[in-house]
Amino acid sequence: MLDALPDRVSVYEVSPRDGLQNEAAPIATAAKVRLIEALVRAGLTRIEVTSFVSPRWIPQLADADELLPLLSAPPGVTFSALCPNARGLERARASGLEEIAVFMSASETHNQKNTNKSTEASLRTFREVVSSALEGGMRVRAYVSTVWGCPYEGAVDPARALSITEQLLEMGCYQVSLGDTIGVGTPLQTRTLGKLFLSEFPQEKLALHLHDTRGTALANALVGLDLGFRHFDASVAGLGGCPYAPGAAGNLATEDLVYMLSGMGVETGLDLERLVEAGQVAEAVVGRRLPGKVHQAGVSSLRSA
Ligand code: HMG
Ligand code: MG
Secondary structure (H helix, E strand, C coil), rough: CCCCCCEECCCEEEEHHHHHCCCCCCCHHHHHHHHHHHHHHHHCCCEEEEEEECCCCCCCCHHHHHHHHHCCCCCCCCEECCCCCCCHHHHHHHHCCCEEEEECCHHHHHHHHHHCCCCHHHHHHHHHHHHHHHCCEEEEEEEECCCCCCCCEEECHHHHHHHHHHHHHHHHCCEEEEEEECCCHHHHHHHHHHHHHHCCCCHHEEEEEECCCCHHHHHHHHHHHHCCCCCCCCCCHHHHCCCCCCCCCCCCEEEHHHHHHHHHHCECCCCHHHHHHHHHHHHHCCCCCCCHHHHHHHHCCCCCC
16 A cells, blocks of 8 residues: 555635535635635645525525625636535526536435435436536536435445436536435445546546545545545645534545645645634634644644743
8 A cells, every 4th residue: 555656636625515515504705705715725736615505594695696606716726516416506607607516426325315305317417407507618527426425314325426427527517526414334334435436437536535424534545645646625624514524524635635634745836834724713703612633733744842
């Protein structure tokens, strides 16, 4: 293991979306802008800033239409947002976004609970949404959730995720991010799943979206890196949560991922000190202690005398 590390990997930041969507207390739009600006200062060039989903389903992100006009992406920075249907695409277009992300689950029950649709219906919806977005000059990313396990069904047949991934890529999504949505994956499972996906698709078409609910996200990322994955989703300070496990840890923390990678000589283009600052902004924005390890411990163990 770790015999052939890459020079570089890319990090896709999801804290303003996957992180904030689970926060119960209302967060001011201006505070979201502060977080996103801090992420940009840390060097993140791909940031999922919100969702154009139903405000009734995700009230925390109901201000998406107000948020976007307050943001400006510097050259080289791409903002994206989740989009479940034609209405979401319409809103994303009106906001001037150049990239969206569609999302569905590998397991039938989670897809139904999360989007009120069967997986077949999601695929039908996305065929239209993705083609319309591409015609309009947008780029489209995609998520497949519950690849490692489903909170309702337990184990999920990997053949389901493979088939959905293939269809999303055929539609023209530039990359599919594979989600351990509820953070149940172990490194051995990640190795088995990772090998399977990398035997079917080129690595640049895939990303890993790991949640740290049970403390295995960084170990799973390391296994993925060793197998050949080069794209990782992460969230500063581990912001996020799991609607099925109140108080549980969130996504893989961006600082933890970058600390590990940069310590092993793998470049991400990110400034770790500034990421830590962004994590502090995230903590101030949500008003509670966040679980990221580097966020809590700091970058260096050295203390000034
Ligand atoms: P529905 O209720 O079946 O929608 O929800 P509908 O099409 O029947 O419409 C009902 C009402 O919602 C209508 O309004 C629509 O206009 C409105 P009404 O006529 O009653 O006033 N509506 C919308 N409004 C604004 N924007 C829209 C929109 N669509 C409909 N885009 C729907 C279906 C998919 C919309 C709903 O289930 C939904 O929004 N779900 C989103 C759930 C969500 O965001 N979950 C979290 C993200 S997924 C995730 O976290 C996993 C991930 O991180 C990866 C991983 O970890 O694995 C990505
Ligand atoms: Mg997620």
